[in-house]
Amino acid sequence: MSRPSIDRRTFLGYAGMSAIPALARGVSGGLLIPGLAPGVSPAALPELEDATIAELQAGMASGKYTSRSITVVYLQRIEAMDKKGPGLRSVLETNPDALAQAAALDAERKAKGPRGPLHGIPILVKDNVATRDRMQSTAGSLALVGVSPPRDAFLVERLRGAGAVLLGKANLSEWANFRSTHSSSGWSGRGGQCRNPYALDRTPSGSSSGSAVAVAASLCAAAIGTETDGSIVSPSTCCSIVGIKPTLGLVSRAGVIPIAHNQDTAGPMARTVADAAVLLGALTGVDPRDEATAASAGHSASDYSASLDPAGLKGARLGVCRSHFMGYSPGADALMESAIDALKRLGAVIVDPADIATAGQFDDSEFAVLLYEFKADLNRYLAEWAPGASAKTLADLIAFNDRNRGQEMPYFGQEIFTQAQAKGPLTDQDYLRALDKNHLLARTQGIDAVMAEHQLDALIAPTGGPPSLIDLVNGDPGGGGSFSSPAAVAGYPHVTVPMGYVAGLPVGLSFVGRPWSEAGLIKFAYAFEQATKLRRPPRFLATAVLTP
Numbered sequence: 001m002s003r004p005s006i007d008r009r010t011f012l013g014y015a016g017m018s019a020i021p022a023l024a025r026g027v028s029g030g031l032l033i034p035g036l037a038p039g040v041s042p043a044a045l046p047e048l049e050d051a052t053i054a055e056l057q058a059g060m061a062s063g064k065y066t067s068r069s070i071t072v073v074y075l076q077r078i079e080a081m082d083k084k085g086p087g088l089r090s091v092l093e094t095n096p097d098a099l100a101q102a103a104a105l106d107a108e109r110k111a112k113g114p115r116g117p118l119h120g121i122p123i124l125v126k127d128n129v130a131t132r133d134r135m136q137s138t139a140g141s142l143a144l145v146g147v148s149p150p151r152d153a154f155l156v157e158r159l160r161g162a163g164a165v166l167l168g169k170a171n172l173s174e175w176a177n178f179r180s181t182h183s184s185s186g187w188s189g190r191g192g193q194c195r196n197p198y199a200l201d202r203t204p205s206g207s208s209s210g211s212a213v214a215v216a217a218s219l220c221a222a223a224i225g226t227e228t229d230g231s232i233v234s235p236s237t238c239c240s241i242v243g244i245k246p247t248l249g250l251v252s253r254a255g256v257i258p259i260a261h262n263q264d265t266a267g268p269m270a271r272t273v274a275d276a277a278v279l280l281g282a283l284t285g286v287d288p289r290d291e292a293t294a295a296s297a298g299h300s301a302s303d304y305s306a307s308l309d310p311a312g313l314k315g316a317r318l319g320v321c322r323s324h325f326m327g328y329s330p331g332a333d334a335l336m337e338s339a340i341d342a343l344k345r346l347g348a349v350i351v352d353p354a355d356i357a358t359a360g361q362f363d364d365s366e367f368a369v370l371l372y373e374f375k376a377d378l379n380r381y382l383a384e385w386a387p388g389a390s391a392k393t394l395a396d397l398i399a400f401n402d403r404n405r406g407q408e409m410p411y412f413g414q415e416i417f418t419q420a421q422a423k424g425p426l427t428d429q430d431y432l433r434a435l436d437k438n439h440l441l442a443r444t445q446g447i448d449a450v451m452a453e454h455q456l457d458a459l460i461a462p463t464g465g466p467p468s469l470i471d472l473v474n475g476d477p478g479g480g481g482s483f484s485s486p487a488a489v490a491g492y493p494h495v496t497v498p499m500g501y502v503a504g505l506p507v508g509l510s511f512v513g514r515p516w517s518e519a520g521l522i523k524f525a526y527a528f529e530q531a532t533k534l535r536r537p538p539r540f541l542a543t544a545v546l547t548p
Contacts, residue, residue: 048073049218049537053121053275056221060109060120067102067109067120070221071165074122075099078168078219086200086540090213092127092191094168096134102165117278119163124223126211127169127190128176129153129266130255130385135166137385139257140174140188142407143400147389153255154287155224155266162282167220171210176231178207178259178374180412182475185209185235189408193470196238197538198506202467203476205238207231211269212239216538222270222279228259228370230464230484232267233496237463237508240498240535242276242525243269245484247515248491249295251280252287258381260373261292262435263366263488271535273497273526277304280518299516310530312523314347318511319354319454321461321483328481329465331502336462339499339509339528343460346531348524351454356486358441365434365441366489371420372431394421411472442489451514458524459486459512463496466505487512495521497528498535503544 048070059065075094082088095101105120114120125131128139130149138144152160159166171191177183185206186194194209196202197217204213208225212235215223225232227245236243244267251266258264268279284300287293320340326333344350379393391397398417401408423431447459461483468477487494492515499509509528511521529535 048077050271051218051221052272053117053221053278056121057114057117066106067165068099068106070120071098071102071122071167074167074220081217082214082219086197087195088197088213088217089192089194090171090210090217091124091219092140092169092171092210093135095166098122098165098167105163105165115163118159118282120165121221122165122167123159123279124167124170124211124214124220125156126172126208126224126226128172128226128257129156129224131156131166133166135169138190139176140172140190142189142404143391143397144386144389145190147386149255149385150387151255154252154289155283156255158283158285164282170208170214170223173206173209176207176226176228176257176259178228178370178416179414180475181415182412184411184470184472185476187411187472193472195470196467197540198240198504199541199544201469201543202505203238203470205235205467208235208269212236212241215239215241215269215271218537222268222275224266225269226256226264226266227488228263229366229488230482232269233463233484233494233508233510234482236269236496238467238506240506240538241269241271242273242498243267243496244276244280244518244522245487245494246280246518247493249292250300250516250518251283252285252290252293254287254289255385258374258377260370261377262369262373263491273522273529274308277307277522280304301519304519304522307519307522308526309523310527312527313343316348316457316524317455318343318348318350318524319450319456319459320350320352321356321459322353323355324359325461325481325483329462329502332462332465332507335500335502335507336509342532343528346527351456354450354454354456354459356446356450356459358446359486362438362441362489363485365437366485368434369431369438371416372423372426372428375420375423376426412475438489442486447486447490447492447512447514457513457520461510462499463508463510466502466507483510483512491515493518493521495525497525500534501536503546504541505544
């Protein structure tokens with residue numbers, strides 16, 4: 001289970017992949033999807049490649065197709081493309097009750113009408129989000145296999161209430177990429193190495209790797225990801241989708257396997273800004289089990305559709321963050337310059353540069369806070385949400401990994417686990433000083449300062465560079481350029497939208513703002529998306545096409 005199921009010769013044999021694009025276009029092209037359930041005609045179903053939530057709803061409203069028929073085709077695509085075909089390994093498991101849920105929602109629609117925009121829509125959920133059903137909730141680790149949470153995570157309750165079909169659990173970087181300094185993003189003990197659909201030898205990035213890949217490959221309508229620092233926006237940029245990392249407290253973390261309560265959040269991942277906005281609206285709400293959500297009262301919305309304005313960039317003041325976030329990738333920089341020109345044409349006022357003066361100055365303090373909070377928060381989660389687990393503490397998980405080294409640590413270790421275990425309680429002065437430093441540098445002297453100085457509505461930069469090669473020997477490469485940390489450490493919102501491609505590899509454009517400014521960021525991202533239409537579906541190539 002811990003190793004990829006296809007050998008390298010087979011893997012490289014996908015270079016042409018002539019059958020896979022045809023399969024990806026199977027519904028629109030009228031081709032029969034292998035293994036499609038008897039009696040289901042692809043011609044009677046929506047085009048799954050890039051089908052939007054609105055298109056799916058329109059089809060169900062007209063009676064042309066049903067939630068069950070849509071769910072069947074997504075399940076068949078997962079089987080054909082994720083488990084077989086290019087072997088994306090983005091889905092750990094499909095929900096054995098998905099078809100029954102879809103059928104029940106079809107009956108409800110017929111009897112009462114739809115609950116809202118997510119009624120009957122198949123959604124994948126990252127495997128660090130608890131579901132009280134026949135699926136696992138493991139953060140990709142074998143240590144939690146077979147452990148049943150006592151209830152759904154709050155955000156899962158919200159999805160069920162909105163009428164979404166829980167399609168399955170997405171693969172991820174195990175323990176949300178907080179186990180080793182030499183990890184390979186997208187690898188988990190349960191799922192093996194997830195692969196980028198734009199080039200199978202490239203990283204999907206992490207930790208919401210499977211969520212991003214499945215969305216990009218049209219294996220679901222949309223997905224739930226989580227982020228501590230970059231884990232929504234980085235895989236979104238690397239897989240050419242839209243990701244929204246909300247303000248800390250807009251979406252409850254109750255039932256989400258944690259890293260750190262001062263930075264963790266869940267959020268939507270989708271192929272379009274409109275779909276991400278619909279999903280975000282379904283997730284918000286004050287939850288007594290997560291005290292951070294109390295601050296969202298009066299700031300959240302259950303419907304962000306008013307932000308979907310194609311003229312939304314007119315008069316917007318946007319600051320370009322160059323220092324520390326550009327200059328690492330010539331290709332990404334070139335795309336950014338083109339994006340700036342497009343933003344100007346759309347009526348935005350560009351302040352260039354508008355650098356975050358403290359960028360890079362809180363990396364060490366951020367890591368210290370994460371180590372302290374991981375130990376405390378994970379131990380609390382295991383006690384409340386995994387009462388039947390044999391591992392009761394982080395120390396138990398370290399011992400489990402040592403005992404199961406061949407399955408859990410074939411490529412990289414658990415240095416971060418051991419560093420976190422060595423930390424003291426959250427009353428330690430070192431922790432409190434590091435937390436104060438984070439908030440001072442990321443908020444007061446960072447994002448707040450530059451936005452106030454230039455009277456900005458948002459900060460913009462490339463979300464990151466093109467995805468790097470998967471490297472199971474050395475792990476993910478180091479280096480700078482990622483724009484995730486300022487908003488992550490500050491707890492502020494961050495939206496990424498496709499900006500273009502370098503040698504066919506995706507790069508995203510980021511919009512970062514003040515707390516509770518999701519509506520404005522969605523408006524800016526939507527206007528850019530609608531004017532540029534830059535996203536292209538993946539071709540499932542074996543490797544990037546590098547032309548002179």
